Amino acid sequence: MKKLFLALAVITLYVLHQDFWFWRTAYPLVFGFVPVGLFYQACFSVAAALLMWLLVKFAWPGHLEREVEQHRDEEDAA
Amino acid sequence: MIPAIVVFLYLATVLYIGIFAFRRAKSKREAEDYFLASRSLGPFVFLFSLFGTNMTAFAILGSSGHAFSNGIVTYGLMASSSGLVIPLTIFFVGTRVWALGKKHGFMTPVQMFRDRWECGHIGTIIFLVQAVLLVPYIIIGIMGGGTTLNAISGGFVPFWFGGAIVAMVVMSYVFFGGMRGTAWVNTFQTVLFLLFGAIALIVIGVGMGGFGSAVQAMQSSPALAPLLTRERISPLYFFSYTFIPLSAIAFPHILIFCLTARRMNQFKKTVIFYPLCIMAIWLPCVFLGVMANRVGDVPEIRAKQEARRVLATQGKTLPPEVRDDLREESAGDDVILLLLQRYAPLWLAGLLGAGIMAAVMASDSQILALSTMFTEDVFAYYGHKERFGEAVQVLMGRIFIVLITMFAYVVALQAPETIFELAIQYAFSGFAALSPLLIAALFWKGSTKWGALATTVWTAAAVAAVAIFQSIVPAPAPGPSTVMWSIGGAEVLSRTPGGTAVFGFMPVVPMVIISALLMIVVSLVTRKPAETTLAKYFS
Numbered sequence: 083m084k085k086l087f088l089a090l091a092v093i094t095l096y097v098l099h100q101d102f103w104f105w106r107t108a109y110p111l112v113f114g115f116v117p118v119g120l121f122y123q124a125c126f127s128v129a130a131a132l133l134m135w136l137l138v139k140f141a142w143p144g145h146l147e148r149e150v151e152q153h154r155d156e157e158d159a160a
Numbered sequence: 161m162i163p164a165i166v167v168f169l170y171l172a173t174v175l176y177i178g179i180f181a182f183r184r185a186k187s188k189r190e191a192e193d194y195f196l197a198s199r200s201l202g203p204f205v206f207l208f209s210l211f212g213t214n215m216t217a218f219a220i221l222g223s224s225g226h227a228f229s230n231g232i233v234t235y236g237l238m239a240s241s242s243g244l245v246i247p248l249t250i251f252f253v254g255t256r257v258w259a260l261g262k263k264h265g266f267m268t269p270v271q272m273f274r275d276r277w278e279c280g281h282i283g284t285i286i287f288l289v290q291a292v293l294l295v296p297y298i299i300i301g302i303m304g305g306g307t308t309l310n311a312i313s314g315g316f317v318p319f320w321f322g323g324a325i326v327a328m329v330v331m332s333y334v335f336f337g338g339m340r341g342t343a344w345v346n347t348f349q350t351v352l353f354l355l356f357g358a359i360a361l362i363v364i365g366v367g368m369g370g371f372g373s374a375v376q377a378m379q380s381s382p383a384l385a386p387l388l389t390r391e392r393i394s395p396l397y398f399f400s401y402t403f404i405p406l407s408a409i410a411f412p413h414i415l416i417f418c419l420t421a422r423r424m425n426q427f428k429k430t431v432i433f434y435p436l437c438i439m440a441i442w443l444p445c446v447f448l449g450v451m452a453n454r455v456g457d458v459p460e461i462r463a464k465q466e467a468r469r470v471l472a473t474q475g476k477t478l479p480p481e482v483r484d485d486l487r488e489e490s491a492g493d494d495v496i497l498l499l500l501q502r503y504a505p506l507w508l509a510g511l512l513g514a515g516i517m518a519a520v521m522a523s524d525s526q527i528l529a530l531s532t533m534f535t536e537d538v539f540a541y542y543g544h545k546e547r548f549g550e551a552v553q554v555l556m557g558r559i560f561i562v563l564i565t566m567f568a569y570v571v572a573l574q575a576p577e578t579i580f581e582l583a584i585q586y587a588f589s590g591f592a593a594l595s596p597l598l599i600a601a602l603f604w605k606g607s608t609k610w611g612a613l614a615t616t617v618w619t620a621a622a623v624a625a626v627a628i629f630q631s632i633v634p635a636p637a638p639g640p641s642t643v644m645w646s647i648g649g650a651e652v653l654s655r656t657p658g659g660t661a662v663f664g665f666m667p668v669v670p671m672v673i674i675s676a677l678l679m680i681v682v683s684l685v686t687r688k689p690a691e692t693t694l695a696k697y698f699s
Contacts, residue, residue: 092248099241099402102395108379108388115371116447117388120232123240124443130244130435137251138428146259147424149699153263 084140095133099126163501164313166510167517170352171329174345174521178333181341191540194338194554195267195532201343201420207430209343210417211437212350212518213525214246214408220353220445220519221304221493227449228492229468231387234449237401239442243435245405249595251431253409254418256602258427261419264696269415269598270537276601276697277609278689280541285613286597287537289620290412293590294526295568297411301523302327302572304493308520311497312513323572326517330524331565334531335558339420342524349518354437356515357444359508360500364448367503371447374454383469384453400666407591410598413529441519445496452495458502464490475637483637523568530564531557586623593619593671596679604683605694611683615675622671626660635659 101122108117116124192198201209227234257272266272270290274283305326306319317325333341365371378384386392408414421427455461467489475483497516500509535557539545545553596615600607633655636642641654641661654661662670688694 095244096402099236099244100395100399101236104390105395106389106391108375108385111372111375115375117232117375119388119390120235120443120447123232123236124439126236126240127243127435127439127443130240130247131432133244134247134251134431134435137248138432142428143255144424146255150259150262150424 088137088141091133091136095126095129098129101126162506163510163513164309164317166507167309167312167513170514170517171325174348175329175333177345177348178337178341181333181337181344191535191545191550191553191557192267193340194557195528195535196416196420197338197340197343199262199420200422201426202422203426203429205343205347206417206421206426207433208350209346209420209525210250210414210430211434212346212353213342213413213417213522214411215350215353215441215519215522219441219522220356220496220516221307222300223442223445224449224452224496225492225494227387227446228452228464228495229490230392231389231450232446233390233393233398235442235446236390237393237398238404239438239446240435241402242405242408243438245402246408246438247431247434249406249409250418250427250434253598253602254415255424255427257415257598258418258421258424260697267416267419268533268536269412270533271541273597273601273612274541276689276693277607277612278693279609279612282609282613282616283537283541286594286616287533289590289616290594291530291533292620293587293594293623294412294530295564295571296587298523298526298530298564298568299572301330301520301526302569304520305517306572307494308497308513308516311494311501312509312516314501320573323569326521327565327569330521330527331561334524334528335561339528342528343417343420345524346522349521350437352518353515354440356512356518357441360448360496360504360512360515361444363508363512364451364499364503368451368455371451374451378450378454387450387453394664396664397661397666400669403592403666403668403672404588405592406595406672407588410591410595411526411529412533413525415598416529416532417525448496448499449492452492452499455499455502458498460498461495464492464495472638476639478637480634483635487635527561527564527568531560534560586627589626589666589668589671590619590623592668593622593675595672596676599676600679600683602697605698606683606688607679608683608686608688610686611679611681614678614682618675618678619671622667622674626667629653629660630655 101119104119104122108119110118112118112121223234223238257269260266260272264272264275266275270283270287273286274280302323306323309317309322309325310319333345337344368374375388378388390398452461453465467486471483471486471490475486478486497513500512504512535553539553539556544556594616597612600611633642633644635657636655638657641651641656643651643654645653650663651661652663660667
């Protein structure tokens with residue numbers, strides 16, 4: 083369930099990158115000088131960082147490191 | 161001259177770091193120490209060097225230059241999509257490659273492919289395609305170095321000499337310091353160019369008297385207002401760009417960097433902070449590139465705008481070679497440098513110039529990766545390591561570094577394309593089309609060496625086809641594309657002002673999709689590797 087939610091979050095963010103709703107307008111100017119299309123994409127970058135944090139927190143492939151350690155132990159034993 | 165002197169001091173510093181790393185090397189003769197820093201990079205160096213190695217001249221000069229001509233769309237095209245796709249690929253692919261490298265001792269992607277698919281010469285073909293695609297990336301660095309030193313010194317240092325200095329410095333610290341030197345230099349450079357964006361934004365903003373009035377003035381100009389929106393770019397083209405960042409993990413230097421982490425936990429900070437690091441460098445550069453259009457008292461910028469205007473208004477009636485000249489004149493790769501010269505005090509322009517050089521000189525990792533690939537995938541694989549020993553292998557790697565740098569320098573002097581176009585059209589699209597190799601090797605038991613061969617040959621053919629097509633069919637003037645092939649009113653193949661379009665998409669989209677399909681179809685009808693081999697990867 084957790085993985086399904088994370089997969090949906092990745093797909094949703096990918097789709098949200100195509101922000102056609104701000105395609106032909108610069109307004110509103112955020113902080114008085116940043117066109118809204120640019121501001122949206124900057125917020126998208128922050129959202130991407132949050133998504134990465136969620137992936138690291140809930141879907142980290144820790145088994146890979148355990149496999150490496152196990153492999154090293156087996157080699158040392160041999 | 162003061163900014164140029166500061167930049168030369170910076171170059172001396174990175175040279176010292178590289179040579180210092182040489183002294184710290186555990187063994188100057190061991191291949192794993194020279195090429196992978198003994199797989200021992202700590203978390204801070206790993207994060208900044210992995211990020212820094214993926215930022216080239218392109219990140220500062222190319223982004224601001226592209227934004228100068230195309231507007232705010234540049235950020236969404238390359239930066240924000242990269243901020244999502246690249247950390248995802250590092251998360252899913254990079255960590256797995258790290259684990260396999262630790263377990264089986266791989267030093268290059270081709271070593272892994274050879275083992276995974278039980279192949280020999282097919283691995284050599286993959287090496288050749290990777291090497292040919294990587295060279296343009298190195299050329300970008302040298303071209304960026306020449307452009308930067310030329311602009312910072314006010315034309316005192318000619319392009320050819322600036323490029324030569326950058327090539328020599330990079331070659332020297334890679335030659336002596338290997339991966340350890342490259343990683344340390346990259347870390348130092350990344351810190352510098354992350355600071356660059358914020359400082360440049362403040363200095364230029366203050367110099368321009370704030371951005372609010374400049375944006376309002378652009379909005380009221382019919383020629384400049386579209387730069388504050390994305391109306392000049394089609395949504396299909398915008399979507400196409402999300403395929404380009406797939407190239408990052410397929411670049412051998414990125415994958416080889418993934419092998420240098422001491423522990424897998426070091427990937428955590430890298431994937432989380434990657435989108436923010438990209439934003440810190442790209443957002444100010446893109447915004448400043450757009451704002452450069454409102455700077456009326458810099459003759460070089462006015463000349464670029466005039467060339468752009470002539471191209472837009474009279475382009476259709478001009479011969480292709482004149483259009484190409486105008487395109488080159490209107491290219492904005494040096495606008496950020498011109499802005500610094502105009503608005504920053506001399507000493508600060510020097511420091512910021514050093515920040516730009518930091519990004520420009522990221523070609524070090526590519527040079528080292530090519531050397532690692534040559535010595536491991538060719539020299540060692542074909543028995544020369546056993547015959548001559550590891551010390552000769554490292555020596556061969558160093559000789560290769562000298563030769564490839566010299567070759568890239570000579571090509572950089574001849575290359576007519578702008579930094580941005582050269583990178584996108586060849587290296588990025590090609591490596592994106594090679595990404596199915598990694599996905600299949602790591603996640604699909606059923607993939608085979610013949611599928612890998614089909615994918616690789618297709619990538620090479622497609623890149624060559626795009627290059628030939630664009631050299632035969634001249635780019636049209638800004639405006640509608642030249643349709644070369646259509647079926648029932650649908651435009652199949654078009655020559656656009658900026659490149660090529662297939663069904664309205666950039667070539668990278670069909671290249672990646674066909675690449676993946678070839679891997680699937682060919683693998684389904686050919687023999688799989690032995691169960692013992694599969695067990696190493698899918699236990």
